[in-house]
Amino acid sequence: MVLWLAEQEQAQATTRRLKEVQEELTREHQQYALLEKESKDKLAAQLQDIQALQLRMQQTHEQHRNEVAQLKMKVDQRQGQIHDGQTVMLQRLKDENIQLQEKASNTQ
Numbered sequence: 001m002v003l004w005l006a007e008q009e010q011a012q013a014t015t016r017r018l019k020e021v022q023e024e025l026t027r028e029h030q031q032y033a034l035l036e037k038e039s040k041d042k043l044a045a046q047l048q049d050i051q052a053l054q055l056r057m058q059q060t061h062e063q064h065r066n067e068v069a070q071l072k073m074k075v076d077q078r079q080g081q082i083h084d085g086q087t088v089m090l091q092r093l094k095d096e097n098i099q100l101q102e103k104a105s106n107t108q
Helices: 002-107
Strands: none
Touching: none
């Protein structure tokens, strides 16, 4: 009978220890689940930040390309205007030169 009581006490102690271990395991599982959720949320937020940054970079790059194209077009226009102005000035000088040569030959 004493042996039986000792075995029963041992079984109860083992049952209590098993219950404690199960409770500890449950707490740890909950803790890890919370950590996993926090990590996933943080990762999702970082991914969203990266995507927003990438979009801003693409928009900035596109804006820069447009500005460069506009500036190039303005430079080309200015160069054309300068060239046209030089051509007009050169033609005017040629005409003036012809007139001066005519006057010079008429006065001789």
